[in-house]
Amino acid sequence: MNVFVNKRVNYVLSELGQIAFLTKDIFLSLLTFKVVWRDLLYQLYSIGVKSQSVVIITGGFTGMVLGAQTYFQFHKVKMDTATLAVVSVSLCDELGPVLTALMVAGRVGASIAAEIGTMRVTEQIDALRTLATHPVDYLVVPRILAAHIALPLLATEAIVIGIFSSYLVCVHILGIEPTYLWANMLRYTEDIDLVIGLVKAFIFGGIIALIGCYKGLTCGLGAEGVGHATTEAVVYSSITILITNFFLTLIMGKLVGLL
Amino acid sequence: MIEVRNLHKSFGANKILDGVSLRIENGESAAIIGRSGGGKSVLLKHLVGLLQPDAGEILIDGENIGPMNERQLLRVRKKFGMVFQGAALFDSMTVAENVAFAFRNHQHLTAGEIAKRVAAALEMVDLPGTENKKPAELSGGMRKRVGLARAIIYEPQIVLYDEPTTGLDPIVSDSIDKLMIRVRDHLKVTSIVVTHDMRSARRVGNRVLMLHEKRIYASAAPEDFFTSADPVVRQFVDGVADAKECLI
Numbered sequence: 001m002n003v004f005v006n007k008r009v010n011y012v013l014s015e016l017g018q019i020a021f022l023t024k025d026i027f028l029s030l031l032t033f034k035v036v037w038r039d040l041l042y043q044l045y046s047i048g049v050k051s052q053s054v055v056i057i058t059g060g061f062t063g064m065v066l067g068a069q070t071y072f073q074f075h076k077v078k079m080d081t082a083t084l085a086v087v088s089v090s091l092c093d094e095l096g097p098v099l100t101a102l103m104v105a106g107r108v109g110a111s112i113a114a115e116i117g118t119m120r121v122t123e124q125i126d127a128l129r130t131l132a133t134h135p136v137d138y139l140v141v142p143r144i145l146a147a148h149i150a151l152p153l154l155a156t157e158a159i160v161i162g163i164f165s166s167y168l169v170c171v172h173i174l175g176i177e178p179t180y181l182w183a184n185m186l187r188y189t190e191d192i193d194l195v196i197g198l199v200k201a202f203i204f205g206g207i208i209a210l211i212g213c214y215k216g217l218t219c220g221l222g223a224e225g226v227g228h229a230t231t232e233a234v235v236y237s238s239i240t241i242l243i244t245n246f247f248l249t250l251i252m253g254k255l256v257g258l259l
Numbered sequence: 260m261i262e263v264r265n266l267h268k269s270f271g272a273n274k275i276l277d278g279v280s281l282r283i284e285n286g287e288s289a290a291i292i293g294r295s296g297g298g299k300s301v302l303l304k305h306l307v308g309l310l311q312p313d314a315g316e317i318l319i320d321g322e323n324i325g326p327m328n329e330r331q332l333l334r335v336r337k338k339f340g341m342v343f344q345g346a347a348l349f350d351s352m353t354v355a356e357n358v359a360f361a362f363r364n365h366q367h368l369t370a371g372e373i374a375k376r377v378a379a380a381l382e383m384v385d386l387p388g389t390e391n392k393k394p395a396e397l398s399g400g401m402r403k404r405v406g407l408a409r410a411i412i413y414e415p416q417i418v419l420y421d422e423p424t425t426g427l428d429p430i431v432s433d434s435i436d437k438l439m440i441r442v443r444d445h446l447k448v449t450s451i452v453v454t455h456d457m458r459s460a461r462r463v464g465n466r467v468l469m470l471h472e473k474r475i476y477a478s479a480a481p482e483d484f485f486t487s488a489d490p491v492v493r494q495f496v497d498g499v500a501d502a503k504e505c506l507i
Contacts, residue, residue: 028330036363119349126309127347131361131409132336134329 019214025136026144026210033134039142047108047143047209048150054103055154056161062095063087063162067169071176081180085188087166092193096159098245101151101204105237109212112143113233116216117226125217140213144206151205152198159197196252203248204241211237260285261306261417261449266315268301275301277473279315283466285416288443288450290464290481292457292495297470299453300344300421306451307339307419308332319417340410340448341419346402348394354381354405355390361413380408383445384438400431404438411442418442420452424459432456439463457496461485469495 070083116139119125125135163185170176212233219229266279275298283289293299304310305317308324316323324335348357358377362368368376374390381387384404394402403423410418420439424432436459443450443463452463460467460481467484469477469492477484477492485496 025329032330122350123343123345123347124349126304127341127343127349127409129309129329129332130307130336130339130341132333133360134333 018218019210022136022140022214022217023210025134026140029134029137029141033137033141035141035145039138040145043142043146044150046111047104047146048153051104051107051150051154052157054107055100055158058099058103059091059096059158059161060165062099062158063091063164063166064169066090066095066162067166068174071170071174080174080176081184082188083170083174083176084163084167084181084185088163088185088189089193091159091162092189092197094197094245094249096162097151097155097197097200097204098241100155100158100201101208101241102238104147104151104154104205105208105241106234108147109208109233109237110230112209112212113215113219114226114230116213117219117229120217120219121221121225135217140209140217143213144209147205147209148202149205151201151208155197155201156194159194192256196256199252200245200248203244207240207244208237211240260318260320261451262316262318263302263305264316264318266302266305266317267313268298268305268310269313274473276305279470279474281468281475281478283449283451285449286447288452288463288465289468290452290454290460290466291468291470292453292455292460293470294495295455298473299455299470302470303341303419303421303451303453307336307341337413338416339419340413340415340417342403342406342410342421342423344422344425346394346399346406348402348405348409350394352394353390354386354392354394354397357394357405358408358412360409376412377408380412381405383411383441384408385434398431400427400435403427403435407435407438407442411446411448414446415448417449417451418446420450420454422454422456423452424454424456432459435459436462457485457498471495 066087067083070086071080074080074083074086116125119139125139128135128138167178167181170181171178215229215233215236219225261283263279263281266276267274268276279302291299291302301310305312306319308327312325315325317325319335319338322335324332327335349360352360355374355377358380359373362373362376377390378387381389384407386401386404386408389397389401389405394405397405423439424435427435439450439452440463442448450463452459454460464481467479467481468475469484471477471491477487477489479487484492487493487496
């Protein structure tokens with residue numbers, strides 16, 4: 001049992017150490033290497049534009065379900081018109097960034113790990129290195145920057161669509177008075193709620209790309225290695241997002257309290 | 260000049276290289292032969308810094324690359340071109356984009372100049388007009404030729420070939436051999452060919468080195484090497500499982 005625990009702890013520490021080295025390389029690359037705009041734009045398209053359908057469906061249905069559930073509870077205490085305010089604050093602070101990040105982790109994190117992993121097992125990364133190109137400059141940095149830029153935009157999209165779809169459900173299906181519904185939402189949703197959501201999305205974007213790239217660069221040999229790396233990229237990014245979200249909520253909550 | 264001094268490498272408990280030493284002069288063409296899984300490709304990857312030695316020195320033009328980090332190695336790697344066993348073409352790019360990859364950060368070359376150089380490199384490997392094809396549309400031999408075009412387009416001093424004829428039929432192998440000889444003679448590069456194809460080693464190398472039991476076992480000019488009476492060399496050259504069946 002002790003041997004197993006020791007092995008597991010060593011493995012986790014070694015993985016964290018290697019991610020720290022990769023992060024150091026990324027910062028070094030950002031300081032010394034000029035970002036190729038064409039690569040960055042391609043990654044923005046791949047991570048941001050191609051995630052549209054996933055994010056729209058996630059935002060829309062989450063907003064609708066949240067609106068209906070909130071209404072079912074609030075209706076008992078005659079607070080129907082506060083429904084959209086709850087939906088809006090929940091989406092801005094938590095659900096918008098977290099659900100968007102989890103969906104993008106499934107789509108983009110897996111794709112990054114699979115693409116870079118396949119390049120590794122077919123010696124394409126070694127070929128890059130022999131062509132005097134650092135894999136971090138060419139493969140990792142554009143993906144990290146694109147994910148940092150795309151995630152806040154995608155989260156904003158999910159929040160807006162979530163609120164809009166919730167509004168439609170509340171007004172047209174549940175029959176809530178639209179003027180008070182909208183006015184209460186504006187009254188209780190503050191700018192800082194959206195800022196918190198965007199900061200979280202920015203951080204989650206980096207987590208997804210970093211873990212995807214790391215798993216791809218260190219994947220084992222053969223198809224099994226690539227499959228394993230892909231699965232781990234999704235699982236580790238999702239877990240890291242959920243854990244990080246808790247600490248970010250505490251830290252930002254404290255900071256907002258102090259301000 | 261490439262010099263390897265007392266190189267040791269293990270993967271886990273499996274020792275691959277145990278005190279390999281060799282020296283290859285500028286302009287020389289060396290064929291490194293040895294059994295499959297004997298460490299030939301591992302040795303080749305050490306020369307370009309793709310693997311770090313456990314012990315020993317690798318000197319490229321007198322500079323020890325062993326202790327260098329990945330960014331310092333980028334400068335040294337500009338001296339090298341490498342052709343991989345599976346060609347290792349970037350499958351998301353066209354042939355032209357693959358061949359021109361080394362120029363992607365060269366601001367001083369215009370798109371027209373790069374296209375001209377790509378066309379010339381593809382002409383040299385007998386693949387003119389394939390610029391817009393994707394690697395998936397090419398045969399194994401064509402992929403290796405594109406890999407060679409990519410390796411020589413920026414005119415490196417040293418070209419490394421990792422089993423360039425493995426998995427190819429004899430006719431395509433012959434054309435790859437001729438291509439390696441053409442590149443060697445036209446560009447005056449130092450060539451190091453890792454192979455277990457005896458015909459290829461005989462034709463391409465000015466010198467043949469044999470890796471056996473984790474060390475360089477024999478090193479000689481092809482005419483001496485292939486007439487050697489040494490039982491280990493003979494067994495490998497004749498390609499027989501039992502040493503008693505050797506031809507000489």
